[in-house]
Amino acid sequence: MQTNLARSAVMDIQQLRTFVAVAREGSITRASERVHLSQPAVSAHIKAMEDTLGLALFERTPRGMDLTRDGERLLERAEQTLAAHRALLEEAARIKSTLTGRLRLGMGCNSGTEALGHLMTGFAERYPQVDVVLRHGTSRSIAEGVRNGSLDAGFYNETGEPEADLSVVEISRFAIYLAGPPGTAVAKDGPDWRRLADLPWICPAPDTCCGEAAEALFCRHNFRPERIISVDREQVTRTLIAGGVGVGLLHADAAREAEAAGEVELICEALAATRLLFACLGERVDDPLLRAANAIVTATL
Secondary structure, three states: OOOHHHHHHHOOHHHHHHHHHHHHHOOHHHHHHHHOOOHHHHHHHHHHHHHHHOOOOEEEEOOEEEEOHHHHHHHHHHHHHHHHHHHHHHHHHHHHHOOOEEEEEEEEOOOOHHHHHHHHHHHHHHOOOEEEEEEEEOHHHHHHHHHHOOOOEEEEEEOOOOOOOEEEEEEEEEEEEEEEOOOOOOEOOEOOHHHHHOOOEEEOOOOOHHHHHHHHHHHHHOOOOOOEEEOOOHHHHHHHHHOOOOEEEEEHHHHHHHHHOOOOEEEEEEEEEEEEEEEEEHHHOOOHHHHHHHHHHHHOO
16 A cells, blocks of 8 residues: 555645645635646645645635644645755756866957956856966967867957957957157158158067058058067067157057157057957857856956
């Protein structure tokens, strides 16, 4: 013969929710609204519980539904069971959402420091078990690292169009200016490129946004400086220009700040729109780590 304990195994969570709702509301009608079930379904749940437990849980009165003494004894247990069920589901959700692993992140020279800070802080706060490994490089090397799989994602500056196999988020846009030491005279009809060609140019590698902007100027005006000083840090470039070493290229914010401080004189806009991008491979956008990274980056825009 099947015991009451064995029969109780068929009682489900929804029946417990219905029992608690009827007990608290004292009415089948109000309980049905609370648990979003029809009144016949609520009545069926209560009958099924009473049959399973072999106990009368309610007395039907003109006022509604009153708990029996047995029902009162079981109400607290039912609420504890529902609370434990909610806690189990919440813990399962936390376990499911917990990210672990390693995110190999690339950072182009002179690009996206603030955006990188937001991303690193976001991972530290939300996903502390993720190990973020940062690698610096030129914009071209960061994009190539993402494409060949040596990096999972990266920030880099793009002067053209990104490769079609990349999924990108545009963080910002900025111009690039050619700047010279204070007192660099610029004629009303534009720069004297022959004179500028005789000066030292302070430039990063050609595979950076400023390097590409410089190469575009050389090609457009058909000259090549006699001396190029290779510098891959914008702050160093700014210091050298201010010190009268030569001319060089600066991102818009740094250029305007240096001009306002009287450190440099802006000669011309070398490139109107360079984009700071956050990129990963398009085929990997559903990877949990990259999905989290993209969410943090886009939340700051």
